[in-house]
Amino acid sequence: MGLAILLLTASVCLTASLPVEPQSWLSLVEQLLKKMVRMELNVEAMHKEMQQARDQVTSGLREVDNMKQTVGALQTYFTDNINKSDTVIAFNAHTIVNTSSTHGQVIVFSNPLYNIGSAYDSGAGIFTAPFTGVYLFSAHFCIGSANSWYYAFVVDSKQKIKGLHYNANTDCSTATTTVVLKHNERLWIECTVSNTNDIFLNDNKTYYRNTFSGALLHRVENYP
Structure with missing residues (x-):
């Protein structure tokens, strides 16, 4: 203006x-x-x-x-x-040593198909975590007729997941879980109820096989 x-x-x-x-x-x-x-x-x-x-x-x-x-x-x-992800830890083992079971017994799968990283002890049936991380475990049980099988996935004496298998006929079932394990924590499968019968079927390569497998999914840093 x-x-x-x-x-x-x-x-x-x-x-x-x-x-x-x-x-x-x-x-x-x-x-x-x-x-x-x-x-x-x-x-x-x-x-x-x-x-x-x-x-x-x-x-x-x-x-x-x-x-x-x-x-x-x-x-x-x-x-x-x-x-x-370049770190590979994985195992798959079969052949149960003792086909009968007692309370607290560790179920030993003695014959590894593979054991990358050597974290699974096939003599003791125990997996020891080489790294802190998320792990996936799976167990396949083949049970004889008219037998019951009570079990748990155990981490250093603490039961993380429990299961029961019973069938009037011969049958197989699979249990799967994901677990966060800290470095050097141990996981195994344990019998929770005694059974003096031979509840597990011996491996048959053609039709069935008892197996225990696990793998590291992801390493975790600074887990509490």
């Missing part, structure tokens, strides 16, 4: 000094003032648009920084997990 006032002042001066009808000059000044007002309004609108654009750019730069941090965190996460 300062420029418009200056223009108005100059116009008044010109009106007083030039031999032209004052009414014509006033009309000209009015038109110029209107144009100046419109120009100032346009400048203000442009200023607002520029400010909005600058704010959008600033916001976009913040989002880019956040994306960079997220990508960096993901790269670190995947790199760590790829390194951890």
Whole structure:
């Protein structure tokens, strides 16, 4: 508006000094003032648009920084997990040593098909965790007719999962569990109710086989 006032002042001066009808000059000044007002309004609108654009750019730069941090965190996460996934711990063993069972007896699967990482002791029937992590264990039992079998997956003398198998006929069943084991914690399968009968069938390569298997799914750091 300062420029418009200056223009108005100059116009008044010109009106007083030039031999032209004052009414014509006033009309000209009015038109110029209107144009100046419109120009100032346009400048203000442009200023607002520029400010909005600058704010959008600033916001976009913040989002880019956040994306960079997220990508960096993901790269670190995947790199760590790829390194951890290179560690393979897995076993599968068959042939139960004692086909009858007593309360508290560890069921020993004495014949390993494989024992990657040597974490399973086939002489004692006990798995010892070489790393803190999430492990998957599975046991397949083939039971003779009219026999009952009570068992538990045990971690350092604490029963983690319990089960019961009974069938009037010869039958097989599978028990599976996931367990978080700390470094050097031990897991085994234990009989929870005595049975003097030969409850487990001897392995038959063609039709059935008692097995115990386990594998490390994922290593865990700083587990409480």
